[in-house]
Amino acid sequence: MLSFYPGPSKVYPQTLGFIQEAYEQGIVSINHRSARFERLLKETLENLHQKWDIPSEYTIYFISSATEAWEIVAESLIEQKSMHLYNGAFGKKWSHYVAQIIPQAQSKEFALNESLVECAESITPQQKSSIDTLCLVQSETSNGTGQVINRKDLGFSDDCLIAVDATSSMGGIQLPWSEADVWLASCQKCMGIPAGLGVLICSPKALARAEKLQHKGHYNSILLMEQNRKLFQTHYTPNVLGIYLLNRLSQTLPSIQEIQQSTLEKMAIWEDFWQHQSQFQFDFLIDKKELRLPTVLALQGEASEVHRILRLAEQNHVDLGKGYGVWKENTFRIANFPSHTLEDIHSLIQIIQA
Amino acid sequence: MLSFYPGPSKVYPQTLGFIQEAYEQGIVSINHRSARFERLLKETLENLHQKWDIPSEYTIYFISSATEAWEIVAESLIEQKSMHLYNGAFGKKWSHYVAQIIPQAQSKEFALNESLVECAESITPQQKSSIDTLCLVQSETSNGTGQVINRKDLGFSDDCLIAVDATSSMGGIQLPWSEADVWLASCQKCMGIPAGLGVLICSPKALARAEKLQHKGHYNSILLMEQNRKLFQTHYTPNVLGIYLLNRLSQTLPSIQEIQQSTLEKMAIWEDFWQHQSQFQFDFLIDKKELRLPTVLALQGEASEVHRILRLAEQNHVDLGKGYGVWKENTFRIANFPSHTLEDIHSLIQIIQA
Structure with a gap:
C-alpha cells in the first residue's frame, strides 16, 4: 500500500x-x-x-x-x-x-x-x-x-x-x-x-x-x-x-532549501498532469496558483468522479486522501510530502492514465 | 545496555x-x-x-x-x-x-x-x-x-x-x-x-x-x-x-494472571537475594512486604553504597534507577517489569556478586 x-x-x-x-x-x-x-x-x-x-x-x-x-x-x-x-x-x-x-x-x-x-x-x-x-x-x-x-x-x-x-x-x-x-x-x-x-x-x-x-x-x-x-x-x-x-x-536529509525545491518540482509535475490529462474531470479546488499549498493538492470535481478515482486508487493499493468536511463529496487530496518520490508520483500517474 | x-x-x-x-x-x-x-x-x-x-x-x-x-x-x-x-x-x-x-x-x-x-x-x-x-x-x-x-x-x-x-x-x-x-x-x-x-x-x-x-x-x-x-x-x-x-x-503474551505470577516469582528472587547477599548494605525502603510494589524495587543504604552499586552497574553496561526526589541520595531502584527475564535478573545478580 x-x-x-x-x-x-x-x-x-x-x-x-x-x-x-x-x-x-x-x-x-x-x-x-x-x-x-x-x-x-x-x-x-x-x-x-x-x-x-x-x-x-x-x-x-x-x-x-x-x-x-x-x-x-x-x-x-x-x-x-x-x-x-x-x-x-x-x-x-x-x-x-x-x-x-x-x-x-x-x-x-x-x-x-x-x-x-x-x-x-x-x-x-x-x-x-x-x-x-x-x-x-x-x-x-x-x-x-x-x-x-x-x-x-x-x-x-x-x-x-x-x-x-x-x-x-x-x-x-x-x-x-x-x-x-x-x-x-x-x-x-x-x-x-x-x-x-x-x-x-x-x-x-x-x-x-x-x-x-x-x-x-x-x-x-x-x-x-x-x-x-x-x-x-x-x-x-x-x-x-x-x-x-x-x-x-x-x-x-538535504537542507530545507533543497527539499523545498524538490517539493515545488513535484508540484509542477502534478499541476502539469492535472491540466493535460483527460481521464478525469478535476480542477484544483484553489484556483489561484499562489494560494495553493505545494505539499497537499486538493482536486475538485463531481462526486461520481471523486468516487471513481478513489476506487481506482484503492484497486491499485494506493491510498488517496478523501475530501474533508464541506469538501467531503466533491474533492479528493494528494499528499506531496518529501517522502513521496518521483517514482511514487509516476506510479500514481500511470494508474490514473491506464 | x-x-x-x-x-x-x-x-x-x-x-x-x-x-x-x-x-x-x-x-x-x-x-x-x-x-x-x-x-x-x-x-x-x-x-x-x-x-x-x-x-x-x-x-x-x-x-x-x-x-x-x-x-x-x-x-x-x-x-x-x-x-x-x-x-x-x-x-x-x-x-x-x-x-x-x-x-x-x-x-x-x-x-x-x-x-x-x-x-x-x-x-x-x-x-x-x-x-x-x-x-x-x-x-x-x-x-x-x-x-x-x-x-x-x-x-x-x-x-x-x-x-x-x-x-x-x-x-x-x-x-x-x-x-x-x-x-x-x-x-x-x-x-x-x-x-x-x-x-x-x-x-x-x-x-x-x-x-x-x-x-x-x-x-x-x-x-x-x-x-x-x-x-x-x-x-x-x-x-x-x-x-x-x-x-x-x-x-x-500470556494472560495477566500468568504475567503476575511471573512478576511475583521474580520479586521473590530479588527479596531472597537482597536478604542474603553480603556485598552491599541495602534494605528495602519499604519495610512492610505487603506494601512493596512487585514491579519496582527501591533499596536504601548509605549514599556511598548507592554510588558504588550505580557505578558497578554502569561499568557493566546495566542501567539501574537512581533514587528519586527526597530519596535521591540514599536509594536506588530496580525495575521488575514483564520484559525483564530470569536471565536478565541473574546477569545483574552475577554483576553484583562478582
Missing part, C-alpha cells in the same frame, strides 16, 4: 533502519532524564535549527501533536483576546478549541481564493489593536490552501503575537520563521515519520509573553517546557523513538 | 519484529480515520479487555502519557473537590497539577509504611463526604510502594469517584478494576514498548460524571474521547505504532 493520504502518510523508508539502530543502541529504553537522552535532544534541536534554518533565538519543543499545540497556545500565550483567520476545517477547529478557553476569542472565516492579507484588510484598525494573539494557518490540510505569512502586511500591532499552524508544511518547504512567533506542526506529514509527535517553535517574543502571563496551570505550560528544554529535557516522558528518527533524518 | 531503569525501561525484544511488520503492512502510514485503523483499534481494545481482565463495561482510551491523564481527570471528572492521598513524588506531582485546576483540591501525605486504608482512617467522615473524587497511587515509582485498592475499606461515599495512578504496574500485575473508576498508566513501564503512549481506563460511573459535568473545554475531554472511541477512532492523531505494538503483544 502506497499512501498519498495527507497525513499520516508515507513515512521515509529509511526510518525502519533508524528504528533498528535505536533498538541496537538501547535508545528505545533510555530514561528521559539521563545524560544520554539530554545529548540526543540537544543534538536533535541543533540539527533541526540548522537543517530547517530556524533562527538561533527561536526555541523548539517536542509535544504530542499539533492539536495539543493549539491548546498550549491558548493556555500559555493568549492574554485576553485572540483572532483566528481561517478558510478551512482545521483553522476552524483550532478557533473552536481556543474559544472554549479564551472567552473573548474572535474568528473570521475568509473565502477559498482570498489571501490572509486580503482577509486582514477587512479588519478595522480598532479591532486589530485589541488583538494580542493572531492565529493563522499556513497549511490548511482540509482544502490544500498555502498562505504567505508576512507580519507587516497583516497590519496588527507589534505587540501582537502571531501563531501559525504549519501542520502539513513544516519540513517540506522553507517557512519564514521570523514572520511569526509560534509555529506548530505534527510529524506524520512532511517530517515523514510514524504519527505520535508534535513540534512547537517559539520566538523570544512568545517566551516573553509566557513569562509575563506566568500561566503554569497545566503540565504543558510553555514555562515548564522551557525550564526543561534549558536542561535538554522534556516536561513529560516523550516519544523518544520519534525524536531519534527526527535526529537521524536531520543528519541525512 | 540492559535497562532496569523503572521506565522508560527494557522493551520487549519482539517489538522490533512487530515494528517491521507495521512497516511491511503499511500500518505506519495509515490514516487514523480509516476503516483499517478502526479495525486495529477495535481489536486492540478487545484484546486488552480480554488479556488484562478489564470489565466489559469499562472503556479504554489511548492518550499521550500518564501525566496527560492526571490533567484529564482534573478537567473532565472532578466536580468540586478532590482529595489526593500520596506518600511519594509522583502522587505529590499529580496533586500539584490538579490543585492548579481545581481550587478546592485537597491532599494528604502519609508515611512510607502506612497503607491507604490506614491513611483514610485519619480522615473524618465529614471531610470524606465533601470529596467527589479521590486520587490514589497504586504504584508509586519514586519509592517502590504498591497499594491494595479496595473501595469499601476507604470509607468514602458511593458517589465519590476513585482515580488510580497505576503507571508502573498496569500490564505487570492484576489490577482490581472494579475497585476504582479511573485507571491510568504509561506504556514504557510494564507494557514494555517504547515511550510515547498512555492508557486511560474509565468505569461507567466515571463516564456518567463526565456526562453530568459536560466539560468539553479541552481537546482531550473524556466526552470527546468517548465520542471517538464509539467509532473506534481517537480524538487526535495518536501514536499508531504504539497501538499496533500493544495489539501484537496482547495477541502473543
Whole structure:
C-alpha cells in the first residue's frame, strides 16, 4: 500500500533502519532524564535549527501533536483576546478549541481564493489593536490552501503575537520563521515519520509573553517546557523513538532549501498532469496558483468522479486522501510530502492514465 | 545496555519484529480515520479487555502519557473537590497539577509504611463526604510502594469517584478494576514498548460524571474521547505504532494472571537475594512486604553504597534507577517489569556478586 493520504502518510523508508539502530543502541529504553537522552535532544534541536534554518533565538519543543499545540497556545500565550483567520476545517477547529478557553476569542472565516492579507484588510484598525494573539494557518490540510505569512502586511500591532499552524508544511518547504512567533506542526506529514509527535517553535517574543502571563496551570505550560528544554529535557516522558528518527533524518536529509525545491518540482509535475490529462474531470479546488499549498493538492470535481478515482486508487493499493468536511463529496487530496518520490508520483500517474 | 531503569525501561525484544511488520503492512502510514485503523483499534481494545481482565463495561482510551491523564481527570471528572492521598513524588506531582485546576483540591501525605486504608482512617467522615473524587497511587515509582485498592475499606461515599495512578504496574500485575473508576498508566513501564503512549481506563460511573459535568473545554475531554472511541477512532492523531505494538503483544503474551505470577516469582528472587547477599548494605525502603510494589524495587543504604552499586552497574553496561526526589541520595531502584527475564535478573545478580 502506497499512501498519498495527507497525513499520516508515507513515512521515509529509511526510518525502519533508524528504528533498528535505536533498538541496537538501547535508545528505545533510555530514561528521559539521563545524560544520554539530554545529548540526543540537544543534538536533535541543533540539527533541526540548522537543517530547517530556524533562527538561533527561536526555541523548539517536542509535544504530542499539533492539536495539543493549539491548546498550549491558548493556555500559555493568549492574554485576553485572540483572532483566528481561517478558510478551512482545521483553522476552524483550532478557533473552536481556543474559544472554549479564551472567552473573548474572535474568528473570521475568509473565502477559498482570498489571501490572509486580503482577509486582514477587512479588519478595522480598532479591532486589530485589541488583538494580542493572531492565529493563522499556513497549511490548511482540509482544502490544500498555502498562505504567505508576512507580519507587516497583516497590519496588527507589534505587540501582537502571531501563531501559525504549519501542520502539513513544516519540513517540506522553507517557512519564514521570523514572520511569526509560534509555529506548530505534527510529524506524520512532511517530517515523514510514524504519527505520535508534535513540534512547537517559539520566538523570544512568545517566551516573553509566557513569562509575563506566568500561566503554569497545566503540565504543558510553555514555562515548564522551557525550564526543561534549558536542561535538554522534556516536561513529560516523550516519544523518544520519534525524536531519534527526527535526529537521524536531520543528519541525512538535504537542507530545507533543497527539499523545498524538490517539493515545488513535484508540484509542477502534478499541476502539469492535472491540466493535460483527460481521464478525469478535476480542477484544483484553489484556483489561484499562489494560494495553493505545494505539499497537499486538493482536486475538485463531481462526486461520481471523486468516487471513481478513489476506487481506482484503492484497486491499485494506493491510498488517496478523501475530501474533508464541506469538501467531503466533491474533492479528493494528494499528499506531496518529501517522502513521496518521483517514482511514487509516476506510479500514481500511470494508474490514473491506464 | 540492559535497562532496569523503572521506565522508560527494557522493551520487549519482539517489538522490533512487530515494528517491521507495521512497516511491511503499511500500518505506519495509515490514516487514523480509516476503516483499517478502526479495525486495529477495535481489536486492540478487545484484546486488552480480554488479556488484562478489564470489565466489559469499562472503556479504554489511548492518550499521550500518564501525566496527560492526571490533567484529564482534573478537567473532565472532578466536580468540586478532590482529595489526593500520596506518600511519594509522583502522587505529590499529580496533586500539584490538579490543585492548579481545581481550587478546592485537597491532599494528604502519609508515611512510607502506612497503607491507604490506614491513611483514610485519619480522615473524618465529614471531610470524606465533601470529596467527589479521590486520587490514589497504586504504584508509586519514586519509592517502590504498591497499594491494595479496595473501595469499601476507604470509607468514602458511593458517589465519590476513585482515580488510580497505576503507571508502573498496569500490564505487570492484576489490577482490581472494579475497585476504582479511573485507571491510568504509561506504556514504557510494564507494557514494555517504547515511550510515547498512555492508557486511560474509565468505569461507567466515571463516564456518567463526565456526562453530568459536560466539560468539553479541552481537546482531550473524556466526552470527546468517548465520542471517538464509539467509532473506534481517537480524538487526535495518536501514536499508531504504539497501538499496533500493544495489539501484537496482547495477541502473543500470556494472560495477566500468568504475567503476575511471573512478576511475583521474580520479586521473590530479588527479596531472597537482597536478604542474603553480603556485598552491599541495602534494605528495602519499604519495610512492610505487603506494601512493596512487585514491579519496582527501591533499596536504601548509605549514599556511598548507592554510588558504588550505580557505578558497578554502569561499568557493566546495566542501567539501574537512581533514587528519586527526597530519596535521591540514599536509594536506588530496580525495575521488575514483564520484559525483564530470569536471565536478565541473574546477569545483574552475577554483576553484583562478582
